[in-house]
Amino acid sequence: MLSVLQTIWGVFLHMFRRRVTVQYPEQQVYHPPRFRGRIILSRDPDGGERCVACYLCSVTCPVDCIALQATEDEHGRRYPAFFRINFSRCIF
């Protein structure tokens, strides 16, 4: 019986606690500075891929879900022959 009253009192005291809800659109959660969000392959204004096939993303990816193959075009510019993201493995 006493424990019931203690429970009620304990819940009542929660009135004075801070709420944990984040009011999302107005209030943003903290993002670490290096947070990049969902993985995308960005394009230049003409619609071509901006990737120079440096493999950095592939190396960084903790679950190794990015696969690409580098080649060069006739001007010596590097570009990926293929660029694959395994979304079934991606942890974002």
Next chain:
Amino acid sequence: MLGETIRLLIIVFGVLIVALSTAAGLIWLERRLLGLWQDRYGPNRVGPFGLLQVLADMIKVFAKEDWTPPFADAVVFVVAPAVIIVSVAMSFTIIPFAPGTAVVDLDIGVLFFLGMSSFGAYSVALAGWASDNKYSLLGGLRAAAQMISYEVFMGLSLMGVVMQAGSFNLSTIVEAQRNLWFCVPQILGLIVFAQAGVAETRRVPFDLPEAESELVAGYHSEYSGMKFGMFFVGEYLGITLISALMTTLFFGGWMGPVLPPIVWFSLKTLLLICVFVLLRASLPRLRFDQLMAYGWKVMLPLALLNLVVTGGILIATG
């Protein structure tokens, strides 16, 4: 004569409108308070402080398909939700909100309330039975057992108050608390009545008839649209009613300094409603055998003890 009729009409419709809008407002209040006690916000998007949530919910519930299952006993199925609203709304007629402001000044006020609350038990039991669904039936059976057994000592717990005031009339009972509110000499009665009241409105921790984690939604599993809405409003009306009665019987009704009587009455009632919500925020549901054992082995003896002690003291002091 005409003035008297108009006054009465104003009281009748005033009580009805205030009771129904309080019940509607409680939907919002309960969710906000639950949020507050669970460290979150509750509905706060629709309108200022989320107040228009009630309106949005109402539009939604009216727009829903009002479906009667083909296997249900159609007549009883439709009547059951109406019964709960009628029985609770009828009980509001006897409550004195301020001196001389009650729909009827019944000399058997307390008895009338007890009768009406028994009547309300029909609604839930019939709804469970008419749905022809095993979960509904279980909910209805539980509700019937729970409400009938908790009614026994709900009545008994009020007898102490009646003995002290010497009347079943609620206005007289309030007047009798001019010197000392009954919550002090009748503390046992208050404790028993409060718990019986929670059981009678089928609220947590006595919400076994609904018990959504085991019985889908209990007796109103098969109800949709506004028929479901009526059970919902009936529940909130019930909370308001029990709080108003507790105010009247134990906390001096409209009595209080400075502020006008109606304000005191509303404040006390609102506070008690918040206690109802606090109970919901903090307590888990009882098991069915615990509920019955608690009722018959703890609450009933307590109510009888209160009755005997009050009677003894009243006789001793003449």
